[in-house]
Amino acid sequence: MAYRSTDALAPLVVRLRAVVHLTDKEAEIIRALPFTVREVKAGWEIVREGDRPSQSCLILDGVSCRFKIVGDGGRQIVSVHIPGDLPDLQSFHLKTMDHNLATLTPSRIGLIPHSAIHHLMMSSPRMANILAREGLIDGSIFREWICNIGRRPALTRVAHFLCEIFVRYRLIGANDGMTIPFAFTQTELADAQGTSTVHINRVLKVLKTDGMISIAGKALTVHDWEKLQETGDFDARYLHLSEAEAAAV
Amino acid sequence: MAYRSTDALAPLVVRLRAVVHLTDKEAEIIRALPFTVREVKAGWEIVREGDRPSQSCLILDGVSCRFKIVGDGGRQIVSVHIPGDLPDLQSFHLKTMDHNLATLTPSRIGLIPHSAIHHLMMSSPRMANILAREGLIDGSIFREWICNIGRRPALTRVAHFLCEIFVRYRLIGANDGMTIPFAFTQTELADAQGTSTVHINRVLKVLKTDGMISIAGKALTVHDWEKLQETGDFDARYLHLSEAEAAAV
DNA sequence: TAATTTCATTAACATATGTTATTGTCATAC
DNA sequence: GTATGACAATAACATATGTTAATGAAATTA
Numbered sequence: 001m002a003y004r005s006t007d008a009l010a011p012l013v014v015r016l017r018a019v020v021h022l023t024d025k026e027a028e029i030i031r032a033l034p035f036t037v038r039e040v041k042a043g044w045e046i047v048r049e050g051d052r053p054s055q056s057c058l059i060l061d062g063v064s065c066r067f068k069i070v071g072d073g074g075r076q077i078v079s080v081h082i083p084g085d086l087p088d089l090q091s092f093h094l095k096t097m098d099h100n101l102a103t104l105t106p107s108r109i110g111l112i113p114h115s116a117i118h119h120l121m122m123s124s125p126r127m128a129n130i131l132a133r134e135g136l137i138d139g140s141i142f143r144e145w146i147c148n149i150g151r152r153p154a155l156t157r158v159a160h161f162l163c164e165i166f167v168r169y170r171l172i173g174a175n176d177g178m179t180i181p182f183a184f185t186q187t188e189l190a191d192a193q194g195t196s197t198v199h200i201n202r203v204l205k206v207l208k209t210d211g212m213i214s215i216a217g218k219a220l221t222v223h224d225w226e227k228l229q230e231t232g233d234f235d236a237r238y239l240h241l242s243e244a245e246a247a248a249v
Numbered sequence: 250m251a252y253r254s255t256d257a258l259a260p261l262v263v264r265l266r267a268v269v270h271l272t273d274k275e276a277e278i279i280r281a282l283p284f285t286v287r288e289v290k291a292g293w294e295i296v297r298e299g300d301r302p303s304q305s306c307l308i309l310d311g312v313s314c315r316f317k318i319v320g321d322g323g324r325q326i327v328s329v330h331i332p333g334d335l336p337d338l339q340s341f342h343l344k345t346m347d348h349n350l351a352t353l354t355p356s357r358i359g360l361i362p363h364s365a366i367h368h369l370m371m372s373s374p375r376m377a378n379i380l381a382r383e384g385l386i387d388g389s390i391f392r393e394w395i396c397n398i399g400r401r402p403a404l405t406r407v408a409h410f411l412c413e414i415f416v417r418y419r420l421i422g423a424n425d426g427m428t429i430p431f432a433f434t435q436t437e438l439a440d441a442q443g444t445s446t447v448h449i450n451r452v453l454k455v456l457k458t459d460g461m462i463s464i465a466g467k468a469l470t471v472h473d474w475e476k477l478q479e480t481g482d483f484d485a486r487y488l489h490l491s492e493a494e495a496a497a498v
Numbered sequence: 499t500a501a502t503t504t505c506a507t508t509a510a511c512a513t514a515t516g517t518t519a520t521t522g523t524c525a526t527a528c
Numbered sequence: 529g530t531a532t533g534a535c536a537a538t539a540a541c542a543t544a545t546g547t548t549a550a551t552g553a554a555a556t557t558a
Binding site: 500501502507508511513514515516519520521522523524525528 | 540554555558
Binding site for chain 1: 315317319320321323324325327328339342343345347348371374377378381382384385386387388389391392393394395396398399400401405442443482486487489
């Protein structure tokens with residue numbers, strides 16, 4: 001159930017530091033945010049299209065995604081979120097949800113009241129700035145996603161996606177060498193890439209056969225990072241990492 | 250060349266009022282923003298990927314688009330912008346451009362220094378809020394665009410796009426009944442929809458033959474709004490219009 | 499006005515990707 | 529420890545969409 005634990009917001013601080021410099025004092029302010037934690041299972045719908053949430057959600061553990069259902073019943077996943085992400089920060093400004101947010105794996109999520117976010121943004125222009133940046137990076141990732149689906153063939157698209165989540169996991173230090181958590185089903189990958197499960201299967205097979213990656217259990221290992229990046233037409237600049245982090249990619 | 254004219258920023262006020270209530274005083278503050286106006290021809294690159302602009306651009310007249318070039322040289326247009334739009338407001342927070350912004354038609358654009366935007370945002374929390382909303386609506390449109398390209402067939406996708414720009418033109422009062430400006434070439438439509446020019450041509454033919462639209466000169470007329478919306482699986486909620494405006498759609 | 503260039507339209511053909519269906523493996527539950 | 533259901537892997541086949549190329553109209557430039 002809901003409880004409060006010490007420094008549970010650490011993933012957020014780590015995540016923000018990948019993109020912006022935070023002083024110790026600023027980090028302290030963030031860690032002091034009020035929140036409640038919930039443990040939820042896979043497939044839990046955190047917020048639904050049409051909802052008007054009064055809190056925003058922080059992923060503490062697990063993977064979530066935002067998605068919409070189109071007219072013929074198809075699902076399009078528009079983003080995936082890992083620990084440290086604030087996938088519905090926007091609901092603070094845009095009151096009505098225009099999409100759904102759900103967990104893909106069993107997860108721990110932190111719920112931060114909008115009032116606290118309001119307070120944080122008012123506390124200093126810099127904090128407001130940092131949160132605004134988060135939302136805009138979100139937008140940048142959407143733009144890249146549009147390019148992926150619109151103009152890159154499925155193999156490239158999937159490779160690009162793998163590169164992105166690999167970098168994002170590494171940013172939060174959730175990698176084990178070249179291995180990252182990877183619990184996506186092929187159906188989920190298909191819904192994210194705007195393709196079919198069968199084709200995802202075909203494309204993954206190529207990436208494995210060509211020695212770029214392997215998937216075992218719920219983990220992905222990258223064996224040839226150079227080749228994967230090249231295959232995926234991947235350039236991390238759209239993630240707007242801090243210079244230090246960018247250098248590490 | 251650059252000059253200053255009285256109330257040139259009116260399109261911005263009209264645009265903002267479609268989404269949020271502005272008091273007369275607030276409108277006045279916006280109209281008082283410092284800016285320079287440039288008349289540019291079609292194909293003018295306002296900012297390029299990698300640039301670090303010190304001003305943001307407001308479309309006063311004409312159509313612009315944001316786009317990226319992918320590995321094989323293909324172009325993906327990620328958004329289109331009409332008068333009243335602030336397509337690179339984000340460059341205020343995200344210093345380095347992750348995409349290009351260019352005019353598609355001869356245009357008049359206003360250039361607002363970042364310092365003035367900073368000043369505006371500091372002037373009142375509400376102004377900061379309004380600008381944040383603009384950026385987030387941008388993100389919402391991106392999400393819908395992802396759904397379009399990822400999960401809707403080309404006919405639906407194009408119809409959806411036409412619905413969107415129709416509504417957006419109507420919001421700023423730039424329609425003449427059911428007719429709006431429409432200067433897109435089929436190549437541009439293809440690059441926006443992630444498809445080919447030939448296929449755009451096929452799909453437009455269907456929309457015309459079925460009596461939904463006609464295109465003449467540089468104008469689009471909607472003959473059957475209901476059917477076009479239905480064909481395009483279009484629901485304007487993602488545009489986050491004010492209640493009054495939403496009712497009019 | 500003639501010369502160019504851009505754009506729309508279409509046909510013929512190629513192919514990446516979608517669809518349906520079957521099978522086997524693995525995890526979870528009872 | 530068997531039953532159930534999710535998931536991955538393939539095969540066979542269908543099709544939406546891409547590609548190339550040719551033509552004519554319309555806009556632009558000389």
